[in-house]
Amino acid sequence: MGTSYTTPTNPHWWREPIERTEIIWITLAFSWCLFMFGWMIAWHWIGNQNMRNEAYTTTPEKYSKKLEDQAAKYAVRKDASMPTEDVIAPPPGSDVYLAGMQWQWRPILELQKGQTYRIHISSLDVGHGFSLQPENINFQVYPGYEQVVNMTPNKSGTFSIACGEYCGGVNAMGHHTMLGRIYVKE
Amino acid sequence: MATTTMSDFRVDPVSGLKVHRVANKLVQWNAFTAVVFLLVAGLFGVLVALTRMPSVQLLPPELFYMALTAHGLVGLAVWIIFFEMALIYFCGAHLLGNRIATPAWAWVQYWLMLVGSALVAVAVLGGKSSVMMTSYPPLQAEPHFYLGLILFAVGALIGCFVFLGTLTVAKRENTYQGSLPLVVYGALIAVAIAIFTILSGAAILIPTFFWSIGLISHIDPMAYRVVWWAFGHSSQQINVTAHISIWYLIAGLVFGAKPMSEKVSRGAFLLYILFLQLGSVHHLLSDPGLTSAWKVFNTSYMVYLAVLASMIHGLTVPGAIEVAQRRRGLDTGMFTWLRKAPWGNPVFSGMFLSLIGFGFIGGVTGVVMSVEQINMVIHNTMYLPGHFHGTIVSGTTMAFMAVTYYLIPVVFQRKLALAGVAKLQPYVFALGAAVFGIALMGAGTLGVQRRHADITFAGQPLAYEYPEIAKGLMDLGELFGMVMAVGAIMFIVVVLASIFTGERIPEDSAPWPKVQDADAIFEKSGKKHIGMGGFEAPGTFVLALTLFVTIVLYYFINFKYLSSLWTLS
Numbered sequence: 001m002g003t004s005y006t007t008p009t010n011p012h013w014w015r016e017p018i019e020r021t022e023i024i025w026i027t028l029a030f031s032w033c034l035f036m037f038g039w040m041i042a043w044h045w046i047g048n049q050n051m052r053n054e055a056y057t058t059t060p061e062k063y064s065k066k067l068e069d070q071a072a073k074y075a076v077r078k079d080a081s082m083p084t085e086d087v088i089a090p091p092p093g094s095d096v097y098l099a100g101m102q103w104q105w106r107p108i109l110e111l112q113k114g115q116t117y118r119i120h121i122s123s124l125d126v127g128h129g130f131s132l133q134p135e136n137i138n139f140q141v142y143p144g145y146e147q148v149v150n151m152t153p154n155k156s157g158t159f160s161i162a163c164g165e166y167c168g169g170v171n172a173m174g175h176h177t178m179l180g181r182i183y184v185k186e
Numbered sequence: 187m188a189t190t191t192m193s194d195f196r197v198d199p200v201s202g203l204k205v206h207r208v209a210n211k212l213v214q215w216n217a218f219t220a221v222v223f224l225l226v227a228g229l230f231g232v233l234v235a236l237t238r239m240p241s242v243q244l245l246p247p248e249l250f251y252m253a254l255t256a257h258g259l260v261g262l263a264v265w266i267i268f269f270e271m272a273l274i275y276f277c278g279a280h281l282l283g284n285r286i287a288t289p290a291w292a293w294v295q296y297w298l299m300l301v302g303s304a305l306v307a308v309a310v311l312g313g314k315s316s317v318m319m320t321s322y323p324p325l326q327a328e329p330h331f332y333l334g335l336i337l338f339a340v341g342a343l344i345g346c347f348v349f350l351g352t353l354t355v356a357k358r359e360n361t362y363q364g365s366l367p368l369v370v371y372g373a374l375i376a377v378a379i380a381i382f383t384i385l386s387g388a389a390i391l392i393p394t395f396f397w398s399i400g401l402i403s404h405i406d407p408m409a410y411r412v413v414w415w416a417f418g419h420s421s422q423q424i425n426v427t428a429h430i431s432i433w434y435l436i437a438g439l440v441f442g443a444k445p446m447s448e449k450v451s452r453g454a455f456l457l458y459i460l461f462l463q464l465g466s467v468h469h470l471l472s473d474p475g476l477t478s479a480w481k482v483f484n485t486s487y488m489v490y491l492a493v494l495a496s497m498i499h500g501l502t503v504p505g506a507i508e509v510a511q512r513r514r515g516l517d518t519g520m521f522t523w524l525r526k527a528p529w530g531n532p533v534f535s536g537m538f539l540s541l542i543g544f545g546f547i548g549g550v551t552g553v554v555m556s557v558e559q560i561n562m563v564i565h566n567t568m569y570l571p572g573h574f575h576g577t578i579v580s581g582t583t584m585a586f587m588a589v590t591y592y593l594i595p596v597v598f599q600r601k602l603a604l605a606g607v608a609k610l611q612p613y614v615f616a617l618g619a620a621v622f623g624i625a626l627m628g629a630g631t632l633g634v635q636r637r638h639a640d641i642t643f644a645g646q647p648l649a650y651e652y653p654e655i656a657k658g659l660m661d662l663g664e665l666f667g668m669v670m671a672v673g674a675i676m677f678i679v680v681v682l683a684s685i686f687t688g689e690r691i692p693e694d695s696a697p698w699p700k701v702q703d704a705d706a707i708f709e710k711s712g713k714k715h716i717g718m719g720g721f722e723a724p725g726t727f728v729l730a731l732t733l734f735v736t737i738v739l740y741y742f743i744n745f746k747y748l749s750s751l752w753t754l755s
Contacts, residue, residue, distance in 0.1 A: 001705045003438035004445055004506065005281050005369040007362050013448035021505060021723045022450050022498075025730055029497040032734070033490035036557070036741070040482050043559050043745075048753040050559060055474035082647040108648075116753070121474075127322045127407050129566045129635070133650060135751050136633040138565040140473045142407045143324065147474030152753035160650035164566030166318050166637040168325055171246045176639040179648040 051139075054148040060124040063146060066097045071107060079108050079181070087183070095120060098161075098180070100128030100141050103173050105161040105180020113156045113184050122146040129164020132182070138164050153184040194285065199696035200595045201280075201439075209279035209286035209352075213272045213597050215296055217590065220268035221681050223303070224583075227261035228674040230254075235667035240641060240657045242664075247639035251316040254637060258319035259310070262578065263338070263421070264303050269586050270376070270428050271295060271345045276597070277373035277431070278352035284361040287351030291344055298341030305334030318637060320414065323394065323405040332395035336388070343384045346377045368445050368452065369438070372431030375455045380424045382463060387417035412470060419466035425578065426496070427458055429540060429585035433503045436537040439592060440528065442704040443510035446723065451502050457495035461487040471561035481558050493553055500545050501730045504538075505723040510704035512716040512723075520718070520725045536588025536612035543580025543616055547623045550737050551576060560744045563751070568660070569630025576623040579670065584616055587677050594681065600688030601697060608680045615673025618666045625663030632656035 002009040010016060044050050075086040088107045090096045092115035099106055101124040111117055121130050123143040130139040139147065153159075161180035169175045198205045233253040236244035245253060279286045286292060308330065309315040315327035353374065356362060366374065390413040396402045434451070437443040445451040467484035470476055487493060504524075511523030528534050551573045555564045564570070594602055602608055634641055634656050641660065643650050691697055708716075718724040 001703055002444045003367075003442055003703055004434040005367050005438045007364045007367050008444075008448050010448075011364045013365065016447060016449060018447050018450055019722050021721045021727050022446055022502065025501045025727065026450070026494075026498060028734065029494055032738070033486075033494050036493075036553075037482075037486045037489045039745075040486065040558050044478065047559060047745075047749065048755070049562065049748050049751055050755055051472070051478065051562065052755060053477045079648075081649070085648075116755075126324050131566065131633070131635055132752075133633045134653070136563050136567065136631070137751060137754065138472055138562055138567065140411075140470075140565065142474065144406070145408055145474045150753075150755045152755075154752055160648065162633070162635050162643075162650065164635045165322070166251070166320075166325075168316075169247060169251070169639075171248055172645065174247055174251075174639070175637065176247055176641075177643055177646045179643055179646050179650055181648050 052149050056146045056148075057144060058122055058146040060143055063097070063099060063122045064124060066120075067099055067106065070097050075107075076110065082108075090117065092117065094118065098130075099124050100130065100163065100167075100178070101125055102167055103163070103169060103175065103178035105130075105163075105178065108181045108183070110183045110185065111153055113153050113186055116150050116152040119149050119151045120146050121149070126167050127165045128167050128178070131162040131164040133160045133162055135159065140165065156184045156186045158183055196693050198596050199694065200691065200698070200700070202700050203280050203596065204283035205596075206279045206285040208289045209275055209284075210597055212286060212289065212292050212296070213275050213280070213593070216268050216272035216275065217593060217597070218685065219296075219300065220265050220272060221590070221678060223260055223265040223268060224674060225678050227257060227265050228671050228678075230257035230260065231667065232671050233257075235664040235671070237639065238641070239661050239664040241661050243640065245639070248313070248316070250639040251318075251637075252310060252313055255316050255318050256307075256310050259306060262319060266425055266578070266582065266586075267338075267342050268299060270380075270424065271299070271342065272593075273428055273432070273589075274345065274349040274373050274377060275352070276593070277370045278349045278356070280596075281367060281370050282353075282356040282361050284352060284356040284359070287348055287355045292348045295341045295345040295348060298344065299338050302334045302336070302338030302341060305330045305337065307334075309334060320418065321394070322414075323397065323407050323410050326398055329395060329398040332391055332398055336391050336395060339384045339387050339391070342380065346380050346384070349373070349377050365448075368448060369431050369435045371452060372427060372434060372455055375459055376424050376427035376431065378459050379420055379427060379462060383417055383420035383424060386413060386420060390414045390417065408473065408475060411473065415466040415469040416463065419469060420463050422574070422577065423458065423462040423465065425582040426462075427455065429544070429582045430499050430503070432585045432589045433499070433537055433541055434506070436533055436588060436592070437503060437506045437510070440531065440534045440537075440701060441507050441510040441514070442701045442707070443506040444703075444705065446502050446505045446509055450498060454495040454498040454502070457491050461492040461495075464488060465492060465556070468556040468561070471556070471558050472565040478558065485556050485558055496549060500541070500549070500733060501726060503541060504729060505726040508723040508726045509716065513704040513708035515707070515711065517713075517716045520728065524725060530609050532591045532608045532612050533588050536584055536591065539612050539616035540581055540584035540588060543584060543620055544577060544582075545733055546736065547576030547620055548573065548581050549577075550733070550740055551627060553737055554741050554744050557741075557744075559748060562754070563744070563748055564630065566636055567630035568634040568636050569627045570636055572623045572626030572628075572630055572663070575619060575626070580616060580619040580623060584612065584619070587615065588612065590677075590681060594684045594688065595691055595697070598685050598688075599691045599693070600684050601691060602680065603683035603688040604680050607676050611673055611676040611680065614676060615670060618668070618670030618673050621666035622663050622670055625659045625666065629656045629659040629663065632659070634660065
């Protein structure tokens with residue numbers, strides 16, 4: 001007797017045995033849960049795509065200074081498609097500073113395939129999203145926080161950085177026009 | 187102490203429930219208001235969809251961002267939470283044959299939520315609060331945007347306490363014996379999560395309001411996101427708990443079903459209270475400054491125990507239906523019980539489509555995208571709107587629509603008008619939502635970012651073009667967004683036509699007989715066993731295995747793709 005919306009007819013319902021369909025399913029489902037938990041941890045050792053737990057607090061002023069110093073050291077040319085922008089070619093293994101700002105990623109980078117760089121990412125104004133295309137690698141970016149990720153490009157070519165976090169904007173430019181660029185050389 | 191007399195109640199001829207008239211009025215107003223807001227959400231949704239179609243691009247960016255802010259807030263909060271207020275009052279009063287506690291406070295709930303919604307509407311439509319529903323600082327909305335949200339949340343919190351008071355009244359006045367019915371227990375779990383959710387919302391929105399009027403100089407953008415998501419994600423867990431309660435309710439109403447095991451279903455609900463809130467960390471997986479250990483522990487809801495709970499309900503709800511159908515005599519073959527289900531009854535078809543949509547579209551993708559590493563290839567892409575339309579629209583909204591078809595005769599005392607439209611509606615809506623969700627997730631997998639007024643980056647010298655197939659998927663997805671909108675409009679037309687012009691059901695006549703308990707029929711049949719091969723619900727088990735294989739395959743496909751990317755360490 002009884003339904004799902006009436007009181008349980010057996011006042012000692014917690015003593016009722018569980019039917020086989022449910023027992024087997026719960027066992028199977030829980031085993032998968034344990035596996036997924038273990039796999040997420042294991043990927044830190046067996047996988048090559050993990051976030052780095054390295055981040056610092058900063059300010060837009062301090063971070064801008066790092067961008068200026070970097071440009072002074074490593075700027076190699078103006079970009080062909082956007083002549084106002086510097087292209088920065090830092091040596092492999094070095095610290096590379098990238099910033100999101102309304103509505104551009106700066107500076108344009110030139111990296112070498114197979115080399116590892118310590119890429120720092122922060123924002124100079126509001127929240128942005130680092131979104132490397134067409135790889136489709138995405139990070140949240142805040143003003144005041146500087147995140148470090150070691151990146152090793154495994155393909156050469158021209159990559160774009162779109163913005164993944166809504167950052168305001170007007171009709172002519174805004175979140176929807178925000179781009180940056182990374183050249184990866186062989 | 188308030189005294190109640192018999193005339194405060196009526197016995198509903200359709201359901202046999204003892205209905206408190208004041209509680210009924212509150213259910214009516216909250217449900218009706220919810221449906222009106224669903225219309226508003228849908229209309230903004232159409233504007234968003236037509237702009238995101240690369241071949242149409244209806245709105246200019248400024249208007250698009252305004253429409254998207256409005257669509258998110260009205261769809262995710264206003265429609266859903268007004269409906270949930272109706273639902274908890276129905277569970278606390280109607281299902282327990284009980285009066286509602288402190289109706290005056292319940293009206294305060296209603297009006298505060300309405301005034302709050304109006305304030306937010308004024309702020310958003312004014313054009314200076316296009317900050318999206320997440321309103322991440324340092325982007326700033328006008329003060330009455332935050333104030334409206336706070337009033338709305340306070341209203342909802344009052345509703346939660348009215349519900350708890352109502353349960354206390356039922357206990358004290360002995361309107362039921364023993365344990366709460368499973369459906370009411372589910373509603374209680376939803377309310378417990380709601381209280382946590384709203385307090386988290388207060389903890390972040392009140393300081394943000396002070397910041398918007400200049401009393402606080404700085405809101406840390408990361409602290410905001412950490413606390414905001416305790417509110418933002420948990421609010422979706424209220425929806426999950428509420429719509430699963432509706433699944434159980436409809437299984438009982440349509441099939442006279444009871445849970446396969448009270449212990450298992452209640453235990454699964456309890457896991458939600460204990461672990462669901464940890465899931466807010468899903469939104470912070472690609473954030474700086476939070477450690478992997480913290481992310482892994484929380485994003486898994488502590489070893490996926492809340493995922494386990496959903497997988498359990500995913501089996502026990504159709505399982506309860508299968509067992510009931512077999513006890514009612516459809517005990518042949520693997521799927522006879524499902525084939526002979528009342529597919530023309532929108533209460534059932536809506537509920538079952540919600541179950542399938544939530545499991546296969548919202549559920550599978552939710553489990554996979556909330557893996558710490560997989561999140562990097564999904565975070566903030568179009569995949570997200572695809573996924574959460576799988577949960578909120580295919581799952582929650584579809585279930586709320588299904589139960590509305592039942593509330594119309596019981597609560598509004600009207601027969602369903604335009605029955606032919608109602609019969610088709612769940613299929614149109616579910617199809618639209620399913621293709622929309624899947625297509626957007628496809629586009630997101632190919633990199634398309636969310637919340638973009640123009641995915642072609644027109645006018646940017648550093649041009650970037652998404653693959654053609656991604657644009658095609660956006661066109662296809664948004665086209666089915668239109669189908670989804672048609673389904674929503676069909677629903678709204680049926681509801682309004684029924685409430686205002688439907689044939690009135692007199693208080694003393696039942697237009698159709700109440701569904702008998704499956705157990706009562708089984709007892710009369712004299713049979714002892716049902717099912718096949720020692721399984722009471724073999725068909726459901728096969729369906730559940732299909733879901734299981736889908737999750738496993740999809741999980742590894744994503745890791746395979748991830749492993750081909752740049753090395754990140």
